[in-house]
Amino acid sequence: MLDWDADMRGHQDAIAQVAAAARSAPEARWTVPPTAGKWSPADVMMHLILTYEFLAREQRGDAAIPLKVPRWKAWMLRRFILPRLLAGRPIPPGVRSPREVRPVGDRLAAAEAVKRLETIAAEWEQAMTANHANPAARSVHPMFGALSLPTMLRFVALHTRHHCRQLERAAAGLTMHGT
Numbered sequence: 001m002l003d004w005d006a007d008m009r010g011h012q013d014a015i016a017q018v019a020a021a022a023r024s025a026p027e028a029r030w031t032v033p034p035t036a037g038k039w040s041p042a043d044v045m046m047h048l049i050l051t052y053e054f055l056a057r058e059q060r061g062d063a064a065i066p067l068k069v070p071r072w073k074a075w076m077l078r079r080f081i082l083p084r085l086l087a088g089r090p091i092p093p094g095v096r097s098p099r100e101v102r103p104v105g106d107r108l109a110a111a112e113a114v115k116r117l118e119t120i121a122a123e124w125e126q127a128m129t130a131n132h133a134n135p136a137a138r139s140v141h142p143m144f145g146a147l148s149l150p151t152m153l154r155f156v157a158l159h160t161r162h163h164c165r166q167l168e169r170a171a172a173g174l175t176m177h178g179t
Contacts, residue, residue: 011156
């Protein structure tokens with residue numbers, strides 16, 4: 001059973017956790033990828049910021065990131081993979097983020113990245129809450145397709161925690177993408 005208020009608190013906890021992890025990441029490693037082709041802690045934060053910017057714009061009525069797979073595949077992923085993820089299974093390694101939310105260009109300092117993430121996440125939460133009154137409201141995930149707002153809220157919290165674990169590993173001096 002979905003509980004909007006509890007799921008919103010869970011999302012807010014995920015944002016607080018990722019902010020704490022970003023603040024504790026060593027400055028010397030902030031912009032250094034753990035291995036070639038992987039994201040630095042600054043890249044992870046920029047990915048999250050870009051993701052929330054798209055999510056917030058969508059909830060305010062702008063276009064979402066387009067579906068990246070055929071509709072039949074989105075249905076399969078939504079039917080068979082999404083429930084496993086929401087039940088606690090980890091996001092599989094090697095899943096690529098959509099081009100629109102991959103970090104490019106300059107990176108923000110940790111404090112600035114945290115502030116920007118907290119601001120845009122709060123804007124998204126406000127827009128989601130306003131739209132939640134409409135039971136037909138949806139949010140489009142690029143792999144799963146159209147999701148109910150409660151389901152998207154839960155998935156976004158899961159996604160944020162996934163990247164929080166990467167930042168925590170970086171702060172501990174471990175590779176971000178290890179087991």
